[in-house]
Amino acid sequence: MAVIDLWKSFSGKEVLRGVNLTVAPGESLVIVGGSGAGKSVLLKHLIGLVQPDRGHVIVDGEDLACAEPERCLAIRRKFGMSFQEGALFDSMNVFDNIAFPLRRHTRMSEEEIAERVRECLSLVHLSGIEKKMPSELSGGMRRRVGFARAIALKPEILLFDEPNTGLDPITAAAIDRVIIEMRDKLPVTMVTITHDMNSAFRIADRIAMLRGGKIVAVAPPEEFRKLPDPYVQSFLAGQPVEEEVA
Numbered sequence: 644m645a646v647i648d649l650w651k652s653f654s655g656k657e658v659l660r661g662v663n664l665t666v667a668p669g670e671s672l673v674i675v676g677g678s679g680a681g682k683s684v685l686l687k688h689l690i691g692l693v694q695p696d697r698g699h700v701i702v703d704g705e706d707l708a709c710a711e712p713e714r715c716l717a718i719r720r721k722f723g724m725s726f727q728e729g730a731l732f733d734s735m736n737v738f739d740n741i742a743f744p745l746r747r748h749t750r751m752s753e754e755e756i757a758e759r760v761r762e763c764l765s766l767v768h769l770s771g772i773e774k775k776m777p778s779e780l781s782g783g784m785r786r787r788v789g790f791a792r793a794i795a796l797k798p799e800i801l802l803f804d805e806p807n808t809g810l811d812p813i814t815a816a817a818i819d820r821v822i823i824e825m826r827d828k829l830p831v832t833m834v835t836i837t838h839d840m841n842s843a844f845r846i847a848d849r850i851a852m853l854r855g856g857k858i859v860a861v862a863p864p865e866e867f868r869k870l871p872d873p874y875v876q877s878f879l880a881g882q883p884v885e886e887e888v889a
């Protein structure tokens with residue numbers, strides 16, 4: 644997947660100002676940046692939920708930004724998205740939450756769906772909780788059910804939006820282990836946005852920093868740690884800075 648010279652403004656405010664980024668097949672790329680840097684806006688472009696003012700998002704050789712609406716939907720099916728805090732349907736039990744995309748987008752029988760739900764729950768170490776309601780689950784479990792739903796359709800690319808927000812450090816580390824396991828066990832490419840540098844170092848093959856509407860640094864974790872850029876260093880020291888977008 645590649646992002647080429649992506650620009651986006653909202654009401655005259657430039658949020659993305661020429662983002663360039665490539666993600667290799669099977670790689671786990673983590674995008675970090677201060678509050679308001681445009682991480683969510685960038686993530687929405689990757690999945691075609693937002694159209695750029697200028698630039699391209701290339702997925703398997705196709706330009707998502709130029710694709711016809713039907714083609715855009717087909718390309719979007721290649722993605723699995725894990726939203727902040729799991730974003731489960733509160734009125735459905737765990738089984739129906741994970742079965743939802745399978746019932747909607749495939750012709751699988753209920754038996755096949757049950758088998759796939761079992762497989763997905765097993766991958767996130769939550770076997771046997773099909774009948775539970777989201778309200779009965781802890782924050783970490785809800786995230787993992789969200790992951791199970793995101794992988795149900797066997798996506799090529801998994802997007803994680805702040806997978807650790809609001810979790811205690813131990814639960815956050817457990818979530819990261821599940822993400823790493825998914826990367827190792829599934830033929831999947833991963834893009835995660837986060838503020839959490841501890842998490843970024845655990846789950847990334849490469850870390851990209853978004854600042855001022857551009858990617859200002861991309862490096863594997865160990866190299867990223869040593870980058871001399873003062874902004875990167877203040878970020879690493881746990882002092883995320885408010886972005887000023889004009």
Ligand SMILES: Nc1ncnc2c1ncn2[C@@H]1O[C@H](COP(=O)(O)OP(=O)(O)OP(=O)(O)O)[C@@H](O)[C@H]1O
Pocket residue numbers: 653654658676677678679680681682683684685838888
């Ligand atoms: N639909 C929209 N309309 C207008 N402005 C928007 C819209 N979406 C995002 N923005 C603006 O774009 C900027 C970047 O927002 P974004 O949510 O991408 O930041 P972020 O890096 O994800 O921040 P955080 O880490 O705090 O979630 C913000 O100033 C936000 O107000």
